[in-house]
Amino acid sequence: MVVSGLVELLHSPLLAVLLSLLVVVVVSGWTKPSLHGRDGRRLPPTPRGSLPVLGHLTLLGALPHRALRGLAAVHGPVMLLRLGCLPTVVASSAAAAEEALKTRDMAFGSRPRLRMAERLFYGIRDVTFAPTGEHWRQGRRICVNHLLNPRRVHSLRRVREQEVAAMLGRVRVGAAVNLSDLFIIYTNAIISRATFGDRDYGAVGDGHGGGYLRKVFGQLEELLGTIPIREVVPWLWWVDIVTGLERKTRRTFQEMDQLLERVIADHRQRRRGGRRPGDDGEKDPRDFVDVLLDVSETDAEAGMRLDTVGIKALIMDMIVAATDTSFTLLEWTMAELINHPDKMRKLQDEIRGAAGEAGHISEDHLTELNYLKAVIKET
Incomplete structure (x- = not known):
């Protein structure tokens, strides 16, 4: 009886009408977009x-x-x-x-609320992904006034010059080198030293030193560029579990969080009972973690008091904002110069002329390198 009932239903006029209505709804939704929103206002084309x-x-x-x-x-x-x-x-x-x-x-x-940013940036306790408001303004003030002011940038010159020398040493070995890899190593080394200090925290996890840091940074950058399926089609949330995206996100966050916890705890331990970095006047050896710990203890301005989670969120901002952007710029610059050898020769002549008898370039020469500035701006 069930089978015969199904056969009758398949041949019934009612089913044909329902299927026709379904096709009309789907096709009209596909080919005839609505011109007005739910509140009646006209939408863009x-x-x-x-x-x-x-x-x-x-x-x-x-x-x-x-x-x-x-x-x-x-x-x-x-x-x-x-x-x-x-x-x-x-x-x-x-x-x-x-x-x-x-x-x-x-x-x-304000940026849109992104699930991946919330997962990796402590529920948007940072500045980059935080909505515009008092928290964002106070966080931005801390970054501009304490982390990215001219004196702080100048205090990191030693780090930049050492890492440039190390990269050039790798290039001078005489064999073919992968510049993309060298740029990643270079930018990761600078941002990790500026943020964490000269102590090697790369051994957290698998004991591979700086390679571990590069791996975690790379996974973090990759995840930030990934859109979970559930963010686009919420009822397909299970796809992120099947593909392993959920597990990878959780593992990367835990690895990064454990690293930051160890760095902050180590800095706090060194500050107890001893002289704080930066007490010797003009020379300021403090890294970003030291600065943020100072701000959390002394900054009395209303609106945002830094706790451990807030410090970790701002450190994440510094890492993400500096790493991918820097090595991508360097990589594209070299790619364009290779494709335009006449421009490369012109830039080489300018740099060799500025180097003179000293045979090397320092940050003091940057004011003379106008063509270099033009190349960077165009890239």
């Missing part, structure tokens, strides 16, 4: 081809930046895309960017 669940994700392809350029040429400098369940407004002209980032900065200043 949006491309056709929005699929149920996926939205416009299929239109981005393997090269999203080129796909966005093509879509903007058709739909204008401001358009609406639906990335899964996330409505996303794309501004692709200078005027539109100025409107969002300058004229209406307070309305657009």
Whole structure:
């Protein structure tokens, strides 16, 4: 009886009507985008081809930046895309960017809440991913006034020059070298020494020294560039577990957190009963952890009191902001110079002329290297 009932249902006019309605709903949702939001206000132009669940994700392809350029040429400098369940407004002209980032900065200043950032940055206790507000303003004040002021940058010159010499020593061995790897080693060494000090904390975990730090930094950068499936399609949350993304995120956070806990505990231990770094006047050997510990103990300004979690979140900002951006810039600069040998020769002549009889370049020569500045800015 059950089988015969199913056969009758399959041949019934009611099923045909229901299937037809379903096709109409899907096709209309795919080909005829809504022009107004739920509150009645007009939405920006949006491309056709929005699929149920996926939205416009299929239109981005393997090269999203080129796909966005093509879509903007058709739909204008401001358009609406639906990335899964996330409505996303794309501004692709200078005027539109100025409107969002300058004229209406307070309305657009906050980053969207990203699950990966919340997992890795202590529930957004940092500055980079924190919403605009009092916490963000106080955190930014600490970074600008205490960590990135001219005196602090100058105090790290010794670290930069030592790591530059070490990198050049690796290049001079005579054999072929992988510049990408050298740039990663160089930038990781500088940011880790600036943040943690000269003591080697790389042995935390597997005992491979600086290689361990590079591994953890690399995993952190990779995860920040990863969008979990559950963020785009929430009901597919289980895919992140099956693919191992959830496990990798948890492991990377735990490794980084254990490293930061050890660094902070070590700095606090050295401060107890002894002279604090920086007590000798002009010469200031403090690293970022020392500075943040000083701020947590002495900064009386209202709005943000640094605890251990806050210190760890700001350290994470320094690591992420400095590492990937620096070695990517160096890598692209060398790639462009290799592809334009005449420009490389011009830059080499300028540097050799500035070096003179000394045979080497220091930060004191930077004011003379105008073509180098132009190359960096264009890159």
